[in-house]
Amino acid sequence: MWLDAIELVLQRLKDAGLDFSKVKGISGAGMQHGTVFWSHDAEELLKGLDPAKTLLEQLESGGEGESRGAFSHPFSPNWQDASTQKQCEAFDSYLGGPEKLAAITGSKAHHRFSGPQILRFREKYPEAYKATARISLVSSFLASIFLGKVAPIDIGDVTGMNLWDIQKAQWHDQLLQLTAGGTSVADLRQRLGHVPKSGGRSFGPVASYFRSRFGFPAHCSVIPFTGDNPSTILALPLQPSDAMVSLGTSTTFLMSTPNYRPDPAYHFMNHPAAAGLYMFMLCYKNGGLAREQIRDAVNGDESGSWDRFNDTATATPPLGQSSASDPMKLGLFFPRPEIVPNVKAGTWRYLYYPKPQTLHPASPSSGSSAWPEPTADVRAIIESQFLSLRLRSQSLVTPQKSSQGQALPPQPRRVYLVGGGSQNPAIARIAGEVLGGSEGVFKLDIGGNACALGAAYKATWGVEGGKETFEEYVEKRWHEDGFVKRVADGYKEGVWERYGEALEGFDMMEKEVLKIAAEGL
Ligand SMILES: Nc1ncnc2c1ncn2[C@@H]1O[C@H](COP(=O)(O)OP(=O)(O)O)[C@@H](O)[C@H]1O
Numbered sequence: 001m002w003l004d005a006i007e008l009v010l011q012r013l014k015d016a017g018l019d020f021s022k023v024k025g026i027s028g029a030g031m032q033h034g035t036v037f038w039s040h041d042a043e044e045l046l047k048g049l050d051p052a053k054t055l056l057e058q059l060e061s062g063g064e065g066e067s068r069g070a071f072s073h074p075f076s077p078n079w080q081d082a083s084t085q086k087q088c089e090a091f092d093s094y095l096g097g098p099e100k101l102a103a104i105t106g107s108k109a110h111h112r113f114s115g116p117q118i119l120r121f122r123e124k125y126p127e128a129y130k131a132t133a134r135i136s137l138v139s140s141f142l143a144s145i146f147l148g149k150v151a152p153i154d155i156g157d158v159t160g161m162n163l164w165d166i167q168k169a170q171w172h173d174q175l176l177q178l179t180a181g182g183t184s185v186a187d188l189r190q191r192l193g194h195v196p197k198s199g200g201r202s203f204g205p206v207a208s209y210f211r212s213r214f215g216f217p218a219h220c221s222v223i224p225f226t227g228d229n230p231s232t233i234l235a236l237p238l239q240p241s242d243a244m245v246s247l248g249t250s251t252t253f254l255m256s257t258p259n260y261r262p263d264p265a266y267h268f269m270n271h272p273a274a275a276g277l278y279m280f281m282l283c284y285k286n287g288g289l290a291r292e293q294i295r296d297a298v299n300g301d302e303s304g305s306w307d308r309f310n311d312t313a314t315a316t317p318p319l320g321q322s323s324a325s326d327p328m329k330l331g332l333f334f335p336r337p338e339i340v341p342n343v344k345a346g347t348w349r350y351l352y353y354p355k356p357q358t359l360h361p362a363s364p365s366s367g368s369s370a371w372p373e374p375t376a377d378v379r380a381i382i383e384s385q386f387l388s389l390r391l392r393s394q395s396l397v398t399p400q401k402s403s404q405g406q407a408l409p410p411q412p413r414r415v416y417l418v419g420g421g422s423q424n425p426a427i428a429r430i431a432g433e434v435l436g437g438s439e440g441v442f443k444l445d446i447g448g449n450a451c452a453l454g455a456a457y458k459a460t461w462g463v464e465g466g467k468e469t470f471e472e473y474v475e476k477r478w479h480e481d482g483f484v485k486r487v488a489d490g491y492k493e494g495v496w497e498r499y500g501e502a503l504e505g506f507d508m509m510e511k512e513v514l515k516i517a518a519e520g521l
């Protein structure tokens with residue numbers, strides 16, 4: 001599928017009239033944490049690609065358990081894979097607990113991360129593991145195709161594997177040992193390859209296949225590709241107190257910071273283009289698709305229109321409280337098992353009384369007026385997603401000032417929305433009400449896709465030799481008025497504080513749901 005997609009996107013660019021001979025450099029972004037297993041024939045096949053044939057014709061693998069073509073396994077576990085609970089437990093306990101693993105690799109063990117994925121792959125498909133010559137992430141797989149040989153893993157994306165020691169900037173011996181089990185650690189290290197420190201240094205020229213087939217020039221450089229989220233933070237000059245919220249299939253919350261403060265509750269990763277900076281990230285599996293389910297329930301059809309969803313969201317008061325004495329409506333809407341928190345699929349609705357702090361399930365017996373479904377779900381799902389972001393990022397934000405110079409409590413300076421859901425004005429408004437933002441809520445108004453834009457900046461920066469820091473490079477080319485649009489207010493006195501009260505109930509609710517899930521109720 002991915003090989004086909006590469007051909008398709010290039011063909012579309014060709015059909016649109018792109019003059020490939022002018023392309024000096026190419027970079028890109030791929031979903032984080034997908035793991036690709038190359039066969040022993042991969043290097044030969046990549047080197048000798050025939051421009052008269054498609055990539056798929058020449059590189060495709062055989063069926064399950066069959067080693068043929070460039071891949072030792074026909075599937076790449078993607079970011080939504082949740083099959084590695086057992087391996088995650090092994091990773092979390094191996095160094096003495098999830099805190100220790102997070103301190104070293106930036107994250108506790110996660111199902112989708114390559115370390116646990118490779119461990120499971122080796123245990124489940126020992127023959128396919130033996131037939132594996134190299135292991136890539138989706139980003140380095142893409143770069144490899146353009147390069148015509150297996151490309152190194154990127155310095156930003158490598159920190160989403162649970163295998164890289166961030167502070168020492170090297171593979172972690174013991175974690176490699178755990179992953180390799182009884183097999184050779186040296187072999188595993190060789191399969192993963194050397195990781196260059198710079199995210200901007202060219203890997204070399206584009207493969208002759210692309211020169212002949214599409215007309216790329218011989219001097220076109222392949223600059224390291226990175227993950228979709230690291231690439232997204234490259235789309236604009238992000239300041240330390242700015243937050244980006246990517247409303248795609250997943251919801252991700254991204255900040256750039258010089259302070260490495262890892263914790264099992266979130267991810268710290270290397271910034272992909274600036275040594276010494278880190279990307280703080282939260283990632284939720286239940287983003288766009290969970291909102292779509294409620295949209296369809298409110299519409300009563302599958303027209304896909306957001307109008308009724310948006311009208312309902314804005315007509316409902318914050319936390320569903322018609323008056324201050326009403327309980328706050330808080331819910332969790334997870335049609336798929338969630339990452340944050342790590343809990344099975346389910347929907348939970350609660351009524352929260354802040355004084356004294358009490359939480360009651362909003363069961364049908366509380367009366368349909370207590371929580372009218374599905375209308376009350378609309379605002380509740382949006383609020384729930386942003387409350388979770390606020391809860392987990394509160395130690396990273398700093399006090400701000402309003403445009404009149406008034407001191408404001410710790411919150412983001414700006415909230416930037418990107419991804420498909422950033423088109424939605426009701427979501428933007430509630431983002432500002434819950435998260436704040438002393439300057440407001442913004443959306444990128446250049447190009448349709450922030451992560452692709454970030455990769456394009458990275459390509460031009462790399463081609464120009466990375467002489468300036470990446471931040472200086474983007475800053476100089478940045479046109480505030482043309483590139484971003486303010487789409488909603490941020491901090492609103494009174495409303496933001498009310499959501500602050502709701503945070504305590506939200507935290508209680510998550511703990512309650514985790515307890516219920518653990519007890520198998
Ligand atoms: N107007 C809209 N309002 C709310 N959500 C939207 C709107 N338009 C698109 N979306 C959501 O955007 C998501 C896709 O976002 P996108 O960033 O393209 O995805 P991906 O994460 O797969 O790259 C879909 O789940 C869809 O529900």
Ligand SMILES: O=C(CO)[C@@H](O)[C@H](O)COP(=O)(O)O
Nearest residue numbers: 031032079228248249250283
């Ligand atoms: O797993 C993560 C980040 O850790 C996801 O963000 C994926 O990187 C892809 O997300 P979508 O583009 O499907 O939303």
